[in-house]
Amino acid sequence: MLFHPVIIALLLSSLTSTAMVGASVPFAVRLLRRWDLASGSEAQLLLERRTYLVSTLVQLVLLAQLASLVLFVFNADRMASLFTGAMCAVGTLEADRFGFPALYANIALFFLAAAWLTLDHVDNRGWDYPLIRVKYAALLTLAPVLALASLAELAYFLGLRADVITSCCSTLFSGGGITVAGNSLAALPHGLALVLLCLTLLAVFALGLRFLVGGRGGTAYGAASAAAFPVALAAVVSTLSVYVYELPNHHCPFCLLKAEYGHVGYALYIPLFAATACGIGAGIAQRCADRASLAEAAQRTARCLAGWSLAGFAAFAIVAVCLVARSHLILFGPSAWRPLAEFVVGGGR
Amino acid sequence: MAGLERQRQLLDFALSSLARRPMKNLASLTVYTAVVFLLSSVMLMSHAIRREAAALLAGAPELVVQRLVAGRHDLIPTDRLATIRAVRGVAAAGGRLWGYLFDPAVAANYTFLVPPDRSIAAGTAIIGSSVAAVRGVGPGDVMSFRGYDGRPVAFTVTSTIAAESALVAADLFLVSEGDFRRLFGIPADRFTDIVVTIRNPREVRTVAEKIDAALPDARIILRDEMRRTYESVFDWREGMVLVLLVGAILAFAIFSWEKASGLSADERREIGILKAVGWETADVIGVKMLEGLVMSLTAFLAGYGLAFLHVFHFGARLFEPVLKGWSVLYPEFPLAPSVDEIQMASLFFFTVFPYTLATIVPIWRAAVVDPDMVMR
Numbered sequence: 001m002l003f004h005p006v007i008i009a010l011l012l013s014s015l016t017s018t019a020m021v022g023a024s025v026p027f028a029v030r031l032l033r034r035w036d037l038a039s040g041s042e043a044q045l046l047l048e049r050r051t052y053l054v055s056t057l058v059q060l061v062l063l064a065q066l067a068s069l070v071l072f073v074f075n076a077d078r079m080a081s082l083f084t085g086a087m088c089a090v091g092t093l094e095a096d097r098f099g100f101p102a103l104y105a106n107i108a109l110f111f112l113a114a115a116w117l118t119l120d121h122v123d124n125r126g127w128d129y130p131l132i133r134v135k136y137a138a139l140l141t142l143a144p145v146l147a148l149a150s151l152a153e154l155a156y157f158l159g160l161r162a163d164v165i166t167s168c169c170s171t172l173f174s175g176g177g178i179t180v181a182g183n184s185l186a187a188l189p190h191g192l193a194l195v196l197l198c199l200t201l202l203a204v205f206a207l208g209l210r211f212l213v214g215g216r217g218g219t220a221y222g223a224a225s226a227a228a229f230p231v232a233l234a235a236v237v238s239t240l241s242v243y244v245y246e247l248p249n250h251h252c253p254f255c256l257l258k259a260e261y262g263h264v265g266y267a268l269y270i271p272l273f274a275a276t277a278c279g280i281g282a283g284i285a286q287r288c289a290d291r292a293s294l295a296e297a298a299q300r301t302a303r304c305l306a307g308w309s310l311a312g313f314a315a316f317a318i319v320a321v322c323l324v325a326r327s328h329l330i331l332f333g334p335s336a337w338r339p340l341a342e343f344v345v346g347g348g349r
Numbered sequence: 350m351a352g353l354e355r356q357r358q359l360l361d362f363a364l365s366s367l368a369r370r371p372m373k374n375l376a377s378l379t380v381y382t383a384v385v386f387l388l389s390s391v392m393l394m395s396h397a398i399r400r401e402a403a404a405l406l407a408g409a410p411e412l413v414v415q416r417l418v419a420g421r422h423d424l425i426p427t428d429r430l431a432t433i434r435a436v437r438g439v440a441a442a443g444g445r446l447w448g449y450l451f452d453p454a455v456a457a458n459y460t461f462l463v464p465p466d467r468s469i470a471a472g473t474a475i476i477g478s479s480v481a482a483v484r485g486v487g488p489g490d491v492m493s494f495r496g497y498d499g500r501p502v503a504f505t506v507t508s509t510i511a512a513e514s515a516l517v518a519a520d521l522f523l524v525s526e527g528d529f530r531r532l533f534g535i536p537a538d539r540f541t542d543i544v545v546t547i548r549n550p551r552e553v554r555t556v557a558e559k560i561d562a563a564l565p566d567a568r569i570i571l572r573d574e575m576r577r578t579y580e581s582v583f584d585w586r587e588g589m590v591l592v593l594l595v596g597a598i599l600a601f602a603i604f605s606w607e608k609a610s611g612l613s614a615d616e617r618r619e620i621g622i623l624k625a626v627g628w629e630t631a632d633v634i635g636v637k638m639l640e641g642l643v644m645s646l647t648a649f650l651a652g653y654g655l656a657f658l659h660v661f662h663f664g665a666r667l668f669e670p671v672l673k674g675w676s677v678l679y680p681e682f683p684l685a686p687s688v689d690e691i692q693m694a695s696l697f698f699f700t701v702f703p704y705t706l707a708t709i710v711p712i713w714r715a716a717v718v719d720p721d722m723v724m725r
Contacts, residue, residue, distance in 0.1 A: 003584065003585045003587075003588025003589055003591075003592065004584045004585075004588055005392060005395075005584065005587050005588055005591055005692070005695055006691060006692075006694075006695045007588075008588060008591055008592065008695075008699075009694075009695035009696075009698035009699055010695075010698070012698060012699065012702070012703075013698045013702060016702070016703075016706065020706070049630070049717045052630050052631060052634060052713055052716065052717065053709070053710065053713040056634055056638070056709055056712075056713065057706075057709055060705055060706065060709065064698070064702055067694070068698070070694075071691070071694050071695065071698075074691055074694075075691060078691060081576070081577065081580060082577055082580055082581060082584075084573075084577075124631055
């Protein structure tokens with residue numbers, strides 16, 4: 001399977017990225033130990049000059065990683081036709097035990113990379129390298145995750161065999177069969193999932209508007225965005241997917257990406273991922289506003305990111321509402337509301 | 350809006366900077382375009398062939414049952430048809446008669462086939478376009494072959510098959526059942542293999558298992574398996590060519606590094622002046638990256654466009670034998686133009702990513718020059 005063109009491209013990107021970030025680690029350690037802006041020594045000047053190279057390299061590598069997550073999922077979906085028993089990306093990822101770990105590691109890397117890029121962007125707005133230590137300490141945290149993600153990806157692609165009979169999504173997301181994280185998400189009651197999603201999105205919008213209007217609560221907005229991500233994913237697996245497929249037992253979050261469902265998955269996931277990344281970035285930028293040289297720039301960046309994040313969550317919410325509205329499946333009939341109606345009519349007796 | 354205006358101005362500056370050194374940039378652009386052209390030709394062609402194969406297999410039977418004797422394909426007795434038809438879920442089953450015949454006159458293999466509707470009259474044949482061309486025969490001509498027992502079997506050509514279906518019919522001979530059996534010495538109670546149509550496509554695998562249980566000496570080939578094998582074969586071929594071209598990508602990265610490193614005195618002075626008038630190192634890196642982006646996009650679009658023309662209008666002459674396969678009577682078929690977004694994305698990783706990485710260090714070296722040193 002290693003000679004599949006997209007696999008070669010993904011491995012080329014992830015292994016080169018790991019090598020580049022790995023090569024930057026010794027510099028990051030040196031910088032953390034020796035950085036002294038007040039010093040005019042040659043070593044300090046060299047460090048200052050090198051930061052431009054390392055920052056640019058890491059920027060490029062992380063941007064490539066953001067793009068490769070999309071390519072990874074898209075390719076997993078496309079390769080389903082090569083495996084017996086696979087109907088969508090789930091089958092491809094299940095074909096080897098490193099498939100799902102590689103996906104989870106890539107998702108974690110996506111958000112860490114977005115957070116680092118925000119730090120870098122804000123740092124470049126200040127004249128005195130205000131976040132240089134934070135940025136390189138963060139790089140030391142990010143490097144092992146990148147290495148792990150690349151290794152998981154390599155192990156996954158090396159382990160892929162076309163003669164393996166893999167599991168279809170219906171055995172993974174139906175509440176029975178094999179157990180993965182998606183199983184417990186699929187078992188979440190529809191009503192609870194939707195109520196949780198509505199409450200979380202309302203909290204996100206309230207905190208976001210409060211931050212945009214009053215300039216306060218940026219960090220809380222970042223935390224709310226991060227919390228909204230798993231809630232939204234749980235709602236997609238448990239309820240929104242059911243509305244799209246119009247089948248009460250089909251919960252696959254990957255079949256949504258397929259052409260037969262109009263690629264609606266992209267309309268859900270791209271705004272959700274972008275909104276979460278921007279929201280976390282807004283929180284990080286707001287936290288940086290306490291540095292003197294960043295007071296104004298960090299606030300501006302945080303507001304801008306919060307605006308994009310709110311737009312992303314709004315787009316996700318609109319798509320979700322449209323999917324429920326146009327579906328022919330009725331999950332909540334009049335009988336579902338009867339207990340509530342009786343409670344109101346009966347005066348709460 | 351101020352940010353957008355700033356980017357526009359930087360782009361303006363990057364474009365004028367590129368235009369100031371036309372020869373150097375043209376050389377880089379030519380090599381870059383050639384690399385994109387090579388890679389995208391391979392990708393476009395293999396994608397088009399995969400599509401062609403998928404379209405072809407869409408019309409193939411869901412199941413083919415062959416008899417194996419000592420691990421080799423053998424003729425299947427006609428009474429097996431009744432066994433297969435008795436399996437619940439089978440809509441129809443029919444025996445096929447087909448085989449290959451080597452023609453020493455042109456050193457090529459022909460495919461002989463009896464059409465399922467048995468509509469060909471005895472002593473006549475309908476032939477594929479390549480056979481007609483290579484043997485110089487047409488309707489009304491007589492072609493004769495040596496039968497299994499040494500006696501000649503003659504066919505009068507009634508018509509040729511249109512060139513549009515050359516992919517499947519280039520080397521084809523459609524003959525009657527009696528002539529086919531006489532030519533190859535196949536007894537009346539034998540078929541080459543049996544094709545099965547299934548009522549419910551979701552039950553193909555279950556029906557296959559039932560047939561396998563009823564006929565232990567049979568090999569059952571599923572359409573899905575054929576499709577999967579074709580996809581894997583073409584993926585593998587494409588991947589092999591791409592791996593071979595990794596050397597070219599590496600050479601290209603080194604070339605880009607060298608080109609970007611070789612700063613003229615003029616360029617160094619220009620950067621020095623920019624820094625002296627207040628540009629930051631990050632600004633210089635930004636404008637140089639923008640120059641790289643302009644080069645990348647131009648080379649990507651030009652290379653991809655040229656590859657599109659090469660594959661879909663000039664028959665992909667460079668890679669045809671590697672990706673299509675070869676044979677004396679190979680069908681000449683035009684590939685249907687199609688662009689695949691996932692291929693474009695991976696092509697981007699194969700070309701733009703290495704180029705940008707290779708030019709970062711030289712760009713940084715240029716950007717950190719001391720203005721005082723270069724202007725002195």
